[in-house]
Amino acid sequence: MSSPRSDRHSDILDLLVLTRIKGLGPARIGALLRKAQTPEAIFRFSRHDLISTPGIGATLAESIASELRNHPHTSRIRNDAARMLDKLPAQGITIVTLLDPSYPPLLREIYDPPPCLFIRGNLECANATTLAVVGTRNATAYGKKATDRITTQLASAGVTIVSGLAYGIDTAAHHATLQAGGTTIAVLAGGVDNPYTDPKGKLWPRIAEHGALVSEEWPNTPIAPNLFPKRNRIISGLSQGTLIVESHNKGGSLITAASAIEQNREVFAIPGPIFSRSSEGPNNLIERGQAKLVTSAGSILAELMPSLIQPTLFAEPAPHQPQKTPLSKQEQLILTALQEGPLHIDIIAQQTNIPSPELLVILFDMELQHQVEQHPGQIFTSSG
Numbered sequence: 611m612s613s614p615r616s617d618r619h620s621d622i623l624d625l626l627v628l629t630r631i632k633g634l635g636p637a638r639i640g641a642l643l644r645k646a647q648t649p650e651a652i653f654r655f656s657r658h659d660l661i662s663t664p665g666i667g668a669t670l671a672e673s674i675a676s677e678l679r680n681h682p683h684t685s686r687i688r689n690d691a692a693r694m695l696d697k698l699p700a701q702g703i704t705i706v707t708l709l710d711p712s713y714p715p716l717l718r719e720i721y722d723p724p725p726c727l728f729i730r731g732n733l734e735c736a737n738a739t740t741l742a743v744v745g746t747r748n749a750t751a752y753g754k755k756a757t758d759r760i761t762t763q764l765a766s767a768g769v770t771i772v773s774g775l776a777y778g779i780d781t782a783a784h785h786a787t788l789q790a791g792g793t794t795i796a797v798l799a800g801g802v803d804n805p806y807t808d809p810k811g812k813l814w815p816r817i818a819e820h821g822a823l824v825s826e827e828w829p830n831t832p833i834a835p836n837l838f839p840k841r842n843r844i845i846s847g848l849s850q851g852t853l854i855v856e857s858h859n860k861g862g863s864l865i866t867a868a869s870a871i872e873q874n875r876e877v878f879a880i881p882g883p884i885f886s887r888s889s890e891g892p893n894n895l896i897e898r899g900q901a902k903l904v905t906s907a908g909s910i911l912a913e914l915m916p917s918l919i920q921p922t923l924f925a926e927p928a929p930h931q932p933q934k935t936p937l938s939k940q941e942q943l944i945l946t947a948l949q950e951g952p953l954h955i956d957i958i959a960q961q962t963n964i965p966s967p968e969l970l971v972i973l974f975d976m977e978l979q980h981q982v983e984q985h986p987g988q989i990f991t992s993s994g
Contacts, residue, residue, distance in 0.1 A: 708725050743772070744845065761790075767982065781974070852875060
């Protein structure tokens with residue numbers, strides 16, 4: 611008789627193989643699992659078994675059956691999966707599947723839950739009250755301040771904040787949550803071994819320590835445009851509601867909002883100036899009745915955690931007193947340049963000899979630390 615551990619290992623390998631079968635997405639794998647009960651049984655399915663599964667027609671059934679019967683092909687995938695699983699402990703990565711009781715319950719409810727999730731950290735925080743906070747990468751000072759204020763209030767009330775670790779609103783939401791002593795989940799479009807927006811590890815290790823980094827993609831998966839919409843449905847799927855802070859009309863955050871609506875979850879939006887492109891998305895969601903207008907955490911918690919509503923919770927928060935950390939040489943150069951007064955980012959780059967792509971990352975990090983402020987037109991000033 612095999613041990614429970616070896617049975618689970620075999621189930622994981624079978625599921626990983628299924629994720630690599632052309633034509634089998636998360637929804638169809640879920641439908642097959644409900645019919646077969648075990649992943650291993652799916653590999654014995656006949657063409658008729660496949661056709662009778664919801665979402666799989668005759669043509670697709672023939673293609674899937676052909677791949678499942680291609681033993682050299684499935685063996686190669688299985689060997690790749692086994693080698694990948696062997697490396698996970700050394701990378702600090704764990705895996706949870708749809709078959710595990712520890713799979714996030716809210717995510718399990720959606721139409722197309724990922725068969726497997728790769729995790730750095732502890733995903734138990736997904737069992738608490740959860741809210742997705744998402745928005746544009748090109749956040750305005752208004753958007754960042756609104757994110758900081760509302761996310762701080764929510765985190766202080768015990769809400770786990772879910773976002774995508776992108777530049778702009780996402781990173782501001784993660785940072786404010788951690789500053790408030792809360793828990794946060796970052797859902798990545800690529801592998802969890804590559805938090806590409808935080809290559810220097812200034813934020814993601816703290817997220818892993820006080821929450822989790824999550825992805826359905828195998829480790830070493832590079833980011834690609836088609837992976838972001840898939841990622842967005844996990845962000846909303848892990849959450850009881852989704853808050854849109856800033857987004858233009860075709861922004862990725864609206865895909866997250868659409869996913870939340872499809873998943874029958876709450877959608878909230880922070881209104882903004884009618885002349886601001888960054889506020890087009892939230893304003894339109896509110897105007898169409900697809901999102902509830904919110905200006906404080908109280909409106910959100912009234913929906914998600916009504917028993918916790920306390921007037922003192924939503925008073926104007928005291929200004930952040932972030933821990934003072936030694937300035938890097940580059941940060942010192944930037945602050946020295948800004949002593950002259952407001953400067954455009956191009957002038958800062960010239961005076962500090964810091965390449966523009968690297969300078970953008972440093973300036974954003976300094977904004978989060980309340981060392982500099984960004985103004986319209988990529989003008990920066992010192993906060994000191």
